[in-house]
Amino acid sequence: MKQKIFLVLCLLVLTLTLAIGSCTPKVSNNRADIVIGAKDFTEQEILAEILAQQIETETNLKVDRRFRLGFTYVCHKALLAGQIDAYVEYTGTAFTGVLKQKPISNPKIVYQRLQQAYAKQFELEVMPSLGFENTFAIIIRGKDARDLNIQTLSQAIKYTPQWRGGFGYEFLEREDGFPGLAKTYNLQFAKSPRVMDLGLMYRALIQKQVDMVAGNSTDGQIARLDLVVLKDDKHYFPPYEAVPIVRSATLKKYPQLRQAIQQLDGLISADEMRKLNYLVEGELRDVKDVVREFLEIKMRLGSVPSDKITTSY
Structure with missing residues (x-):
């Protein structure tokens, strides 16, 4: 008898729950239309935020x-x-790292081949360049460069057998990274290069734990930390133009997206990118605030005077 009463009570509770649920207004679906991704470093976060805000x-x-x-x-x-709809890539990285092609120094050829291959193989569209190139930069301490009178990679080869290198995992593994660089310049170190997190390399360089690192040419800390980028005098590195890559299906679904992204064509110079990176990394400013202020000035003036890219713009 008790079991029957319990079952009846359960059915009543269930009936009331369904009745209340049917009378409750449905919450609107707030899922995003577009998902923007980014790699794991500051510049990528800035560029992705520029895409998002645009x-x-x-x-x-x-x-x-x-x-x-x-x-x-x-x-x-x-x-x-389909987990993300777009992110910003660098042409040389995509050409050698994703397509597994041999490095080519002509930026127009790289862009054209990349655009064709991505459309055919992946149904992805390579959009116009954001306006700057972020190439690999082989970096040493400024004091070493001055004391030893080193300006180029070829000049540094004389000293690297007594030095130690520190590089990110991706740079050590990529076709356009350390293996090809070492072969081109006959680059040798006292010990095997240390595999390092990108965020720790400059600190290790300053603290003399390593003597040469591979950074990015638009890093905001290069001038601040008195570091020197060695000239790639044998033109080993391919072009690395920053380009948004978007799923073709997403562009088809949202035609207005294409025009919005195309308005970013040529928007950012290398100097501006370095300063944006510094505002976030050096001044510890919020990425969203930095991007919003940059875009407001850029869209209003057409360009951002260097004295405007400060902590207060």
């Missing part, structure tokens, strides 16, 4: 941000799987 300003699309995803391959796979 889309939010110029369209009615809702944007979700998924930053600090990891290396190139992680972002590329996320695009193919």
Whole structure:
């Protein structure tokens, strides 16, 4: 008898729950229309935020941000799987790292071949360049460069057998990274290069734990820390223009997205990118605030005077 009463009570509770649920207004689905991704370093976060804010300003699309995803391959796979809709890549990285092609120094040829291959193989569209190139930069301490009168990679080869290198995992593994660089310049170190996190390399260089690192030419800390970028006098590194890569299906679904991203064509100079990086890394400013102020000035003036890219713009 008690079991029957218990079952009746359960049925009553269930009936009331369903009745209340049917009378409760449904919450609107706030899922984002576009998901923007980024690799795991500051410049990528800035560029992804520029994409996101541009889309939010110029369209009615809702944007979700998924930053600090990891290396190139992680972002590329996320695009193919539809987990993100767009991210900013560098042409030389995509050409050699994703397509597994031999490095080419002509930026126009690299862009054209990349655009064709990505459309055919992956159904991804390579959009116009954001306006700057972020190439690999082989960096040493400024004092060493001055004391030894070193300006180029070829000049540094005389001293590297007594030095130790520190490089990121991706640079050590990539076709356009350390293996090819070492072969081109006959680069040798006292010990095997240390595998280092990108965020720790400059500190290790300053503290003399290593003597040569591979950074990025638009790093904001290079001048601040008195570091010197050695000239690639044998032109080993391919072009690395920053380009948004977007899923073709997403562009087809949201036609307004194309025009919004195309408005960013040529928007950022290398000098501006270095200063934006410094504001975030050196001044510890919020990425969203830095990007919003930069875009406001850029869209209003057409260019950003160097004295405007400060802590207060």
